[in-house]
Amino acid sequence: MNQLIVSCPQCGTEVIWNEAATWRPFCSDRCRLIDLGAWLDESHRIPDRAPASLPEPETEAPQ
Numbered sequence: 001m002n003q004l005i006v007s008c009p010q011c012g013t014e015v016i017w018n019e020a021a022t023w024r025p026f027c028s029d030r031c032r033l034i035d036l037g038a039w040l041d042e043s044h045r046i047p048d049r050a051p052a053s054l055p056e057p058e059t060e061a062p063q
């Protein structure tokens with residue numbers, strides 16, 4: 001029987017990848033929520049900056 005062991009992306013704890021590991025690849029619900037929260041925080045920042053750099057289509061008049 002092969003046993004797959006992964007490292008928790010949040011804290012690095014080794015997690016045995018099987019049906020008992022409910023929060024895989026995380027070691028626990030807590031680490032999963034921390035990672036999810038960080039990810040959502042990142043995605044909230046992107047839309048704040050993106051619209052500012054939209055160019056005006058009619059800035060340069062053709063001859």
Ligand SMILES: [Zn+2]
Pocket residue numbers: 008009010011012013026027028031
């Ligand atoms: Zn963890």
